[in-house]
Amino acid sequence: MQPDGADTTTTSDLDAINQALAACYPELSQQLKLAARYVLDHPVEVAFQSIRKSATAAGVTPSTLMRLAKRLEFESYEQFREIFQAAMQAGPIELSGRASSLKAQANTDDQVFLDVGDAAFDNIGRLFTPDTQGKVRQAAQRLLAAGNVAVIGFRDTFACAYHFAYVGRIAMPNVQLIRGQEGGLLTELAPFGEGDLVVAFGFDPYCAETVRALDIARANGVEAIVITDTLRSPLVPGASITFNIATSTPHFFPSILSAITLIEAILAECVAYGPESLVDNVTRFESRMRDLGAYIDIE
Incomplete structure (x- = not known):
């Protein structure tokens, strides 16, 4: 677990x-x-706060944080914290300027609007990190190599799953949305096995059907890419690749903005680095839709 030297420390070490x-x-x-919950959910604070302050915020003693670092085979808490500090220095794209611009232009009486804007800019900023960039490339490679791809997301994350499956299937016909309607979950997942891939979305509150679908797929030897909001999520165990994205919002349900943006990044990577046939698939789809009168052109 412990890196060989400080010079090799990157965000991939934090992901580990x-x-x-x-x-x-x-x-x-x-x-x-x-x-552990505090460390997973507050990496910035862990990076720059003293051990005593982090311990107080986590509701534990400093010795507990040291035991946690030892559990991960670090010789000291300071070595453990250095990983977080290095990762934060290679942190997200700075969008606070855009958020400030929004505040300056908007009606300051409408605080809810401003809060939603702040959360949106922050969520997207946290997505675009070197660590996520590397995992996007890995996810694209797994998708391109998979025999078939199942996409799962129920209730509040169905919009994410539908968007991934609809857009992804245009370029990659082996992508299938799992709906699980009328007790058909087992039937829909039965054809998937070794060499296939499942992409699953789930945010707090986590949907029991999504966890069940993942369990079924994994039992059949299907690899999983998970998009969720914390590494404590019940979707994470056994996943080949996990994207831990920000979903904060003043709204009463988790924001899916980062998830939709991540989907666009992954699928764009697939087309950019996949075979030429993917571009041909997109071209044929658009031509077919136009022939069927699915689109309306404006002059």
């Missing part, structure tokens, strides 16, 4: 810490779970 914490989380004591 997060994955290790997610894997061991169910087995931790209650105090270590509190510490």
Whole structure:
């Protein structure tokens, strides 16, 4: 777990810490779970706060944070924290200027509108990091290599799954949306097995049907790409690639803005680095839709 040297420290090291914490989380004591939860959910604070301040915020003692670092085979908490500091220095694209511009232009009486704007800019900014860039490329490679691709997302994340499947299928006909309607979940997932891939979306509150669908797919040997909001999510265990995206919003349900943007990035990567046949598929789809009168042209 511990990196060989400070010079090699990147955001991939932070991702390794997060994955290790997610894997061991169910087995931790209650105090270590509190510490792990804080580390997973507040990487910026862990990077720049003292151990005492982070411990207070997490509701544990400083020694508990040190035990957590030791659990991940770091010799000291300081070594552990250095990984977070290095990752934050290669952090998200700065969008605070755009948020400030929004505040300056908008009616300051409408605070809800401004809060939604702030959250949107922050969520997108957190998405575009070197770590996510690397995982987007990995996800595209897995999608291009897969025999068939199942896309899962129920209730509030159905919009994400539908968008991924609809747009993805234009270029890659092997992409299929899993609807699970009228008790058909098992029937829809039965054809998927080794060499196939499932892409699953799930944010708090997590949908039981999504977890069940993932369990069924994994039991059949299907690899999983998971898009969720925390590495403590029940969708994470067993995933080949996990995207932990920001979903904060003043709205009463999690924001799907980052998820939709991530979908666009992954599918764009597939077309950009996939075979020429994907571009041909897109061209044929558009031509067919126009022939069928699906689009209305403006003069």
